[in-house]
Amino acid sequence: MSADPPATVLPARLGVLSVHTSPLHQPGGGNAGGLNVYVVETARRLARRGIAVEIVTCVPDGWSRLTPFAPGVRVRHVPVPGLAATPDADVAALLEPVAARLAVEADYDVVHAHYWSSGLLGRRLCELAGVPMVFSGHTLAAVKNARRAADERAESVARLNAEQRIVATAERLVAATHAEAAELVGRYGADPAAVDVVPPGVDLSTFTAGDPAAARAVLEVAPDAALLAFVGRLQPHKGPDVVIRAAALLHGRIPELAVLIVGGRSGASYPRGALRRLAADLGLADVVRFLPPMPPAQLADVYRAADVLVMPSRSESFGLAAVEAQACGTPVVGTDVDGLASAVRDGRSGLLVARPEPSLVADAVRRLLTEPGLRPSLRAGALAHAAGFSWESTVDGLLASYRHARCGSAAA
Numbered sequence: 001m002s003a004d005p006p007a008t009v010l011p012a013r014l015g016v017l018s019v020h021t022s023p024l025h026q027p028g029g030g031n032a033g034g035l036n037v038y039v040v041e042t043a044r045r046l047a048r049r050g051i052a053v054e055i056v057t058c059v060p061d062g063w064s065r066l067t068p069f070a071p072g073v074r075v076r077h078v079p080v081p082g083l084a085a086t087p088d089a090d091v092a093a094l095l096e097p098v099a100a101r102l103a104v105e106a107d108y109d110v111v112h113a114h115y116w117s118s119g120l121l122g123r124r125l126c127e128l129a130g131v132p133m134v135f136s137g138h139t140l141a142a143v144k145n146a147r148r149a150a151d152e153r154a155e156s157v158a159r160l161n162a163e164q165r166i167v168a169t170a171e172r173l174v175a176a177t178h179a180e181a182a183e184l185v186g187r188y189g190a191d192p193a194a195v196d197v198v199p200p201g202v203d204l205s206t207f208t209a210g211d212p213a214a215a216r217a218v219l220e221v222a223p224d225a226a227l228l229a230f231v232g233r234l235q236p237h238k239g240p241d242v243v244i245r246a247a248a249l250l251h252g253r254i255p256e257l258a259v260l261i262v263g264g265r266s267g268a269s270y271p272r273g274a275l276r277r278l279a280a281d282l283g284l285a286d287v288v289r290f291l292p293p294m295p296p297a298q299l300a301d302v303y304r305a306a307d308v309l310v311m312p313s314r315s316e317s318f319g320l321a322a323v324e325a326q327a328c329g330t331p332v333v334g335t336d337v338d339g340l341a342s343a344v345r346d347g348r349s350g351l352l353v354a355r356p357e358p359s360l361v362a363d364a365v366r367r368l369l370t371e372p373g374l375r376p377s378l379r380a381g382a383l384a385h386a387a388g389f390s391w392e393s394t395v396d397g398l399l400a401s402y403r404h405a406r407c408g409s410a411a412a
Contacts, residue, residue, distance in 0.1 A: 009406045010399060011109035013052045015102070015125075016043060017118035019095070020083070022057040023075060024067075033233055034320040035114055035138045038200055038394075045395045047072025054106065056121075058083050058098070076106075088158035095121045103128035110402045112174075114138060116159055119166035132171040132405040134398075137163065138317050140180070142187040147314040147337065149236040164188055171405040174198050174398065176318040177342040196404070198397030199342065200318050201390045206296045207303065207327035209383060215305035225258040226369055229306035229330075231299065231321045232263050239312035239335075240275055245358035246310070246365060248282040254369060259288040262302055303328035307375065308368055311340060312356035319343040323389050326350070326382035331375065333364045348381040 016039060023040045043053045053073045054066075058080040067075045078098050086094050095117070102125050112134045113122030119135050126133040141155035141163055148154060167173060167188040173195045175181040181197050184190040213223055221227055230243045240261055247259045261275065279288040294302065303309065309325040311334035318339035322332045326343075332350035334340045344350040351368060353360040368375055 009403045011051060011402050011406065013107055013109050014046060014054070014402070015106060015108035015111040016053060016055045017111060017113040017122050017125075018055055018115070019058045019118040019121055020115060022059070022077075023055050023069065034200070034318065037320060038136075038138075039114060041201065041203065041391045042395055042398060043073045044070050045391055046398070049395065049399070054108070056102065056106075058095075060084065064101075078102075088156040088162070091117055091158075092120045092124070092162065096124060099124035099128060110134060110405055112136070112398070112402070113166075113170075116141070116163050116166065119170070120162055123166055123169055132408065133169075134172045134174060134401055134405050135166055135170040136174040136176075137180075137184075138176075139315070140183055140187070140317070143183050143315050143338065144237065147237070149314055152236040170194070171408045172196055172401045174401055176200055177339045179338050179341060180317055183338075196397065196401040198394055198401065199389060200320055200323075201392070201394040202320070202323045202327050202386060203296060204327055204387070204390055207300050207324045207386075209327075209329040210300070210304045212304050215301040218301050219260070219305050221258060221260075221305055222256060225256045226254045227258045227260065227306045227308075228365060229260045229262065229302055229309050229325075230311070231302065231309065231325070232311070234261075234263050234265050234275065237314040239314065239356045241278060242312040242356050242358055242361055243310045244275060244279050244282065244284065244288055246312070246361040247284055247287060249358055249362035250366060251282075251284060251287060254366065257287055259284070260291060260302060260306065261288060262291045262294060262299070264293045299324070300328055303330045306330050308333055308350075308365055310361060310365065311335070312353075312361050313337060313340060314356055316340050316343075322350070323386050327386035327389075329379050329383050331368060331378035331382045333361060333368060345381060345385050348378070349385040350378060350382065 018039050047053050054076055056076045059077045062079050065077050069075050099121055108131055110132055111122045111126055113119045114136050115138050122133045141159045145154050167190050175195055175197050178197055181195045184195055185192050230240050232238045234240050251257055303325040309330050309332045313335055316339045322343040326349050332344045334344055334352055335356050336352040346352040351364040353364050
């Protein structure tokens with residue numbers, strides 16, 4: 001990013017578009033995940049910097065309403081019947097009336113759209129209202145398709161084409177990592193000068209090191225168990241099945257093995273029943289326990305209790321759970337993909353494997369648990385690495401991006 005424009009071009013009013021998922025939803029199930037955390041945490045902090053933030057989200061029915069969310073932040077709920085069941089090719093037309101209404105009723109200086117459906121709304125809104133748009137993809141269809149699991153549905157051509165148009169027309173593009181920035185340039189033809197790399201943060205006041213024994217007592221986990229944790233939506237590309245299969249390879253080799261799978265179903269993902277059956281078929285019915293999505297304070301206990309967080313993802317734009325775990329002093333075993341390569345320092349705060357294969361994951365977990373001195377070293381490295389991620393730094397980067405967007409729009 002070039003030198004920042006002056007602070008005088010900061011937006012006074014920011015429209016944050018989160019079409020497909022509400023900031024009021026609990027992350028970890030349905031469509032709610034790291035994007036929800038990102039929107040909520042940055043909105044609160046942007047408001048503390050003096051910016052009026054309005055988050056726009058679409059609901060399936062009811063009436064349009066404004067809900068105070070936090071000081072300086074409100075949520076605008078816009079009813080869009082049938083959005084969840086609408087084919088990707090028809091989403092833009094369905095959102096057209098929403099864009100027209102917002103162009104009249106809302107008054108934004110900058111619009112920040114999160115995810116491709118929000119990008120479609122933002123593209124049309126900004127065209128009607130004459131304001132600049134900043135776009136964060138969070139996940140990109142071309143990347144997901146290139147790395148999807150064999151049993152995972154491909155992202156649609158309509159979504160791919162929509163992302164292509166959004167990338168071409170947004171004033172600024174926010175990437176979580178340099179790897180994502182390279183994907184935007186290489187797969188979508190983005191102008192490198194328009195891409196701002198702004199890593200997400202972590203709430204370092206909630207996700208902190210604590211007493212593992214106390215956390216295990218809360219979770220009813222044996223004090224001497226070798227505890228693996230998975231945290232995330234139960235989607236094939238996040239690999240909860242890989243965690244269970246890796247645990248099967250470790251069972252009998254690692255004394256007192258225990259596994260926690262924390263998360264809920266999302267779209268055409270694995271139902272808990274299928275994963276329970278997999279665990280039972282592999283002889284792990286008494287080893288693997290399933291827990292629902294949790295608020296941050298309870299999730300921190302999961303991280304503190306665990307010996308290792310396992311993230312065998314096929315793709316991750318960042319991997320927020322990895323940083324949360326490390327902030328609690330828990331090292332990560334993950335795949336060397338996309339954002340995880342930034343969220344985890346291989347050999348310093350965790351171990352990364354080349355592919356989401358159970359044998360590779362199991363070997364890395366076994367090494368972390370049994371190699372003398374490795375886990376304490378990775379624990380110290382995890383705490384140090386996570387300390388470099390804060391939401392305040394994220395907001396600093398976003399404000400610079402917004403200033404660039406306003407200057408670029410004014411000059412156009």
